[in-house]
Amino acid sequence: MRLVQVAxxxxxxxxxxxxYSALLGTPAAAVFDPPGLLFFELDGVRLxxxxxxxxxxxxxxxxxxETAIARLADRAEVVSPxxxxxxxxxxxLGPAGHDEWQAFVKDSExxxxxxVSFRPSA
Known part of the structure; x- marks a missing residue:
């Protein structure tokens, strides 16, 4: 079993x-409007x-x-740096010997x- 889609x-x-094009660095895969659907393809999972x-x-x-937040510039409110x-x-749950970094932003909606990113531990 694998995850196919997240809405x-x-x-x-x-x-x-x-x-999301700015965040993900890729254009949308498809738009169907009506009925109001926008898709991005993320390594085999549809967003x-x-x-x-x-x-x-x-x-x-x-x-x-940090780079992802900088790429969003004025598009996102940083909720947690x-x-x-x-x-x-x-x-x-992640690569051994790495620290898991997280930040939270509010998207356009x-x-x-x-x-989430991973860095080797210091």
Whole structure:
């Protein structure tokens, strides 16, 4: 079994497309309006923005949380700045010997999004 799709609420598909294109560094894969659907392809998992979907908390892997936040510039409100949340001593939930960095931002549709990156521990 594998995850195929995750849905997130979006009122304005154009605004959401601009925000997530900047964050993900890739254009939208498809837009169907009507009925109000916007898709991004993320390594075999579809990220769907839907006017009728509820909000969910997404955690997206980025190469570096600080760089991702800088790339968003004035597009996002930083809810929680980059910080180490966990040290991985084994490979259970992340690469052993790495710190997990997270930051949280509000997207263009007022959803909270977690940004996650891993760095070798100092």
């Amino acid at each position: 997130q609420h979006a009122d304005d598909l154009d605004r959401a497309a601009a925000f 769907l923005f839907d006017r009728g979907a509820p909000s969910s908390l997404l955690y997206l892997h980025v190469d570096d949380v 980059p910080h180490v949340i966990f040290h991985h001593s084994d490979d259970t 007022d959803n909270t999004v977690g940004l």
